Amino acid sequence: MxxxxxxxxxxxxxxxxxxxxxxxxxxxxxxxxxxxxxxxxxxxxxxxxxIRGLFEPAPMASDPAEIPPSRRSFAHILAETLRIYRKGFFQFFYLTVLVALPSLCAQLSGSAVGASPNINMDLRTLIAAVFTFGMLLLSLAAWPVFIAGIQILTAELAAGRKARIVGLFNQALKFWPRVALLCIFVYGAYFFWTLLPLGIILMFAASGPSLISIFLALLVLAFQVWIIGRLFVNFLFWQQFAVLAGSDAASALRQSKKLARSGRDLPWFQRPLWRGIFLFAIWSAFVLALTIGPEWSAIRHYFHELTTSQDPQALLQSLTTNYKPQAFNLPSFLLGLVQTLLRPLLGIAFVLLYFDSKADFSGGGGD
CATH class of the missing domain: 3.30.1490.40 (GYF domain)
Structure with missing residues (x-):
């Protein structure tokens, strides 16, 4: 029996x-x-x-997110990231499509509406606008599943286990409420502390140029850089703790901050914080390289306006007047598609960094 x-x-x-x-x-x-x-x-x-024969290959640790605690070099993290992405390409692709497809539909619909001359609020335009808004909401709703899925899939592949897409989605859906709440808080904090200082700087610019306004604007800009840096440190590992460690929202943020600041006995370039900065910088440089080409003419125009205009109010009016919704651009679309398909690489790298940093922290490398 x-x-x-x-x-x-x-x-x-x-x-x-x-x-x-x-x-x-x-x-x-x-x-x-x-x-x-x-x-x-x-x-x-x-x-x-x-249980023999249930999870292969066995044996495994009791925590599904745990992998053997071995310190990796930064180059090893990058190489392992590429290996895991290649090994689970189709699973990562399905997760990406979950978010990218609604966003793509919204982008195409919005471009079609924005590129139409003399837009009239007829029924077709209204339907297109509602469709675009609905697709954006769907993409935002799928984002927590994408985040949780990246964490779970990377952990499974890093441990040498296979992950089926149906089971992966079912597991990721269980984390939706927690990850969605953290997304609102984390991204909301970035959004707030990005727009508020910029709004204050624009107020100074609109009041007319003076040494005091320039000095105050620089102070606000310095404060913005400082606060964004603090947020980056505190939020470095929130996704991993929320999903892989199973922590609630408050604990995930608290543990993320603690782990990001650990490793002070290590050389600075081996600490979790600086490794995270290097990973994010590499990804940002890659994204910038993909986007700066198609947008170069617009960037050059804005730079010319900034360097030649003497009146801040005239500058704002000129930038607003010259802005026109762009029609569908095939090169930009293809480059954006490449960026979207490769987006899981950043998540994979941070999961590996999390495992590596957690092993150091547990082994006595923390504060």
Whole structure:
């Protein structure tokens, strides 16, 4: 007679069922390696990861997000990022499509409406505007699933396990409320502290040029750089702690800040913070290289206006007047598509950095 098992998921017990049924639950994302399980004829609870033939390759740690704690060099992190992306390309592609497809539909619809001369508010234009707005909302709603999916998939592939897309989506959906809440807080903080100082600087510029206004604008700009830097440090690992560590929103932010500031006994370039800065800088340079080409003419025009205009009010009016919605641009679209397809690379790299930093921190490398 086949062995039958009882599993405990979120405090509820299910079973007894055989291993084949457990495999089906595993593929659906209903059973994780860290869930408790016991044989139907025994009282000893173990983890589902210890059930022979359920999660391969075995054995595994009780935490599904854990991988062997070995320190990687920065070059190794980059190489491992590319290896994991190549190994799970189709799974990463499906996750990317989940967010990119609604955004693409919104972009195409918005470009079609914006490029039409003498736009009239007829029924067709209204429908297109509503469709664009709906697609943007759908893309935003899918973003937490994308974030959680990147974390889970990277952890599984890094540990040498396979991840099926259906089970991956089911697992990622469980983290949607927590990740969505953190997205609102984290991105909202960046948005607020980016726009508020810029608004103050524009107020100084509109009041007329003077030494005092220029000095105050520079002070506000310096404060903006400082506060954005602080936010970057505090939010460095919020995604990993929210998903892989299973922390609630407040704990994820608190642990992220603590881990980002750890490793002070290491050389500065090996600390989690600076490694995170290097990763983000590499990605930002790549994105800039993709976007600056198609936008070069507009950037050159704005730079010319900034360097030649003497009146701040006239400058603002000129920039506003000369702005025109751009029609669909194929080179920009293709470059944006490349950027979108490669976007998981940044998430993969930060997951590997999280594992590496956490191993150092647990091993005594923290504060």
């Amino acid at each position: 086949a062995e039958e098992w009882i599993v405990r998921v979120q405090g509820k017990e299910y079973g007894p069922v055989d291993v084949e049924t457990l495999r089906e639950w595993r593929d659906e994302g209903r059973v994780l390696p860290s869930n408790q399980a016991r044989r139907a004829d025994a009282d000893l609870w173990i983890t589902a990861a210890e």
